[in-house]
Amino acid sequence: MAATSLIDRAIAVLRLNDTGIFTKPGPHQYPHQWNWDSALIALGLSHFDLPRAQQEILSLLSGQWRDGMIPSVVYHSIPSDYFPNPEFWQIENSPSAPGVSTTGITQPPLLATVVQMMHTRHPMTDFVREVYPAILHWHRWLHTDRDADGSALACIIHPWESGTDDSPRWLHLFEAIRPEALPEFQRGDTRHVAAIERPNPRDYERFIYLIDVFRRLNYTPGELLKYSPFLAQDVLFNSILFRADEDLRALAKSIGEPTEEIDTWLNRMQPNFNARFWQEDIGLYYDYDMRTGKSIPINTASTFLPLFAGLPSKEQAQRLVEGHLLNPGEYAPNDSLRHWVTTTSQTEPTWEARRYWRGPAWVIMNWFIIEGLKRYSYDDLADTIRRDTVGLVETSGFREYYDARDGSGCGSTDFSWSAALAIELSQSSKSNP
Ligand code: DGY
Numbered sequence: 253m254a255a256t257s258l259i260d261r262a263i264a265v266l267r268l269n270d271t272g273i274f275t276k277p278g279p280h281q282y283p284h285q286w287n288w289d290s291a292l293i294a295l296g297l298s299h300f301d302l303p304r305a306q307q308e309i310l311s312l313l314s315g316q317w318r319d320g321m322i323p324s325v326v327y328h329s330i331p332s333d334y335f336p337n338p339e340f341w342q343i344e345n346s347p348s349a350p351g352v353s354t355t356g357i358t359q360p361p362l363l364a365t366v367v368q369m370m371h372t373r374h375p376m377t378d379f380v381r382e383v384y385p386a387i388l389h390w391h392r393w394l395h396t397d398r399d400a401d402g403s404a405l406a407c408i409i410h411p412w413e414s415g416t417d418d419s420p421r422w423l424h425l426f427e428a429i430r431p432e433a434l435p436e437f438q439r440g441d442t443r444h445v446a447a448i449e450r451p452n453p454r455d456y457e458r459f460i461y462l463i464d465v466f467r468r469l470n471y472t473p474g475e476l477l478k479y480s481p482f483l484a485q486d487v488l489f490n491s492i493l494f495r496a497d498e499d500l501r502a503l504a505k506s507i508g509e510p511t512e513e514i515d516t517w518l519n520r521m522q523p524n525f526n527a528r529f530w531q532e533d534i535g536l537y538y539d540y541d542m543r544t545g546k547s548i549p550i551n552t553a554s555t556f557l558p559l560f561a562g563l564p565s566k567e568q569a570q571r572l573v574e575g576h577l578l579n580p581g582e583y584a585p586n587d588s589l590r591h592w593v594t595t596t597s598q599t600e601p602t603w604e605a606r607r608y609w610r611g612p613a614w615v616i617m618n619w620f621i622i623e624g625l626k627r628y629s630y631d632d633l634a635d636t637i638r639r640d641t642v643g644l645v646e647t648s649g650f651r652e653y654y655d656a657r658d659g660s661g662c663g664s665t666d667f668s669w670s671a672a673l674a675i676e677l678s679q680s681s682k683s684n685p
Contacts, residue, residue, distance in 0.1 A: 258646055259678055265650050265671035266296060273328055274311040278652065278664030281444040283332040284325050285312060287359035288415055289669050291366040296672020298370045299679055305370065306379050313386045315354045320393030323354035324412055335440035336463060346471040356471045360415045360492040361394060363387055368499035371506065381507050391500055394493060395517050397473035400483065400542055404520035405490050405528060407542060409480040410462050414489055418451035419609040420602040421539050421550040429481045431461035449606050449662045483542040487529050491557035494521050525563055535571030551597035553617050559624025569628045591644060591656045592637045593618055605655050606662050612653035615641055615670045619677065638677050645674045
């Protein structure tokens with residue numbers, strides 16, 4: 253009964269944010285089409301409106317660059333007060349830019365995984381045939397234009413590409429970036445959400461400085477790898493990419509396409525992933541700063557993303573889960589923190605309860621972790637986190653993120669992926685009681 257009404261409310265949020273062409277991640281703060289939001293929105297929509305879910309994906313693909321990149325945002329000429337606006341990016345100076353307005357950077361490649369999940373549940377061979385070449389093109393771009401060391405691991409050039417913008421894992425890279433001059437800009441985000449819940453001004457200046465560097469380089473991939481002051485191999489991004497490569501391979505097989513190229517990516521990535529990121533001494537995965545050639549010793553929940561991709565061995569998974577996720581000093585609930593899963597370990601001095609990716613619980617992170625735990629047969633823990641997550645949404649509404657101390661909502665209201673994943677998490681419990 254309660255689950256039915258939660259689903260009805262979730263559907264209402266997705267309808268509220270539906271522009272007819274795409275679904276806004278949030279009604280005020282995020283009025284355009286974001287890449288990984290869109291994938292999850294399609295997953296949510298597929299439970300009750302498959303044609304609309306497919307439309308969501310085609311709208312996102314309309315922003316694909318000629319070189320294969322699927323950008324982090326497609327603007328779709330909807331007027332808004334969102335900053336950075338399309339003009340700020342100056343993508344028209346790149347020969348690869350598409351005919352529509354977009355950003356000049358990408359986001360975690362979740363799309364192949366979502367298409368494969370949809371296809372497994374409701375076979376849609378014609379649609380898979382239609383979108384497969386575009387998704388393959390994106391993955392090829394990630395494994396070439398973003399491969400800086402021949403490892404098949406992809407690099408990110410901006411924290412926005414990680415999807416976890418102000419995560420403390422990027423702070424140390426930011427220390428080395430000294431913007432000599434900043435373009436004029438006016439933030440839009442703090443008009444809609446309390447400043448204490450958004451990235452702090454110092455980080456934001458660096459976000460903007462990086463865009464300025466990229467537009468001066470005309471978004472030329474080789475130049476970006478050479479000169480971007482921010483260049484990292486991200487555990488979260490590469491876990492999602494590895495899983496998406498596996499799912500792309502499954503899609504290829506289902507429509508009779510060759511898989512050799514995808515196999516070479518998977519075969520190179522698997523050993524390189526563990527060699528690069530795994531820290532045997534403490535049992536965590538750390539991101540890697542390509543500019544200094546050093547691991548970034550910051551403990552955040554992205555360390556659990558490899559479980560989603562099946563990358564850890566059984567022993568590694570056990571160390572992650574039993575040594576860290578279940579430790580109340582780091583991630584597990586305790587007297588002051590009542591909810592799963594804080595995005596940064598409480599042991600980090602930069603932990604903050606309500607600031608964006610510095611501490612709050614996010615439905616998307618919980619979903620990745622739940623899926624990862626199921627892959628390693630931690631079914632009871634997966635279900636505990638699933639119930640807690642659905643409870644957060646039930647109690648505090650479809651918020652962008654939640655204060656893990658008391659479950660109160662933060663950031664955008666009526667947030668689309670929280671609605672989409674509430675549907676997903678409620679429905680998946682039916683087949684997995
Ligand atoms: C924002 O505007 O905060 C986004 O995260 C950037 O894509």
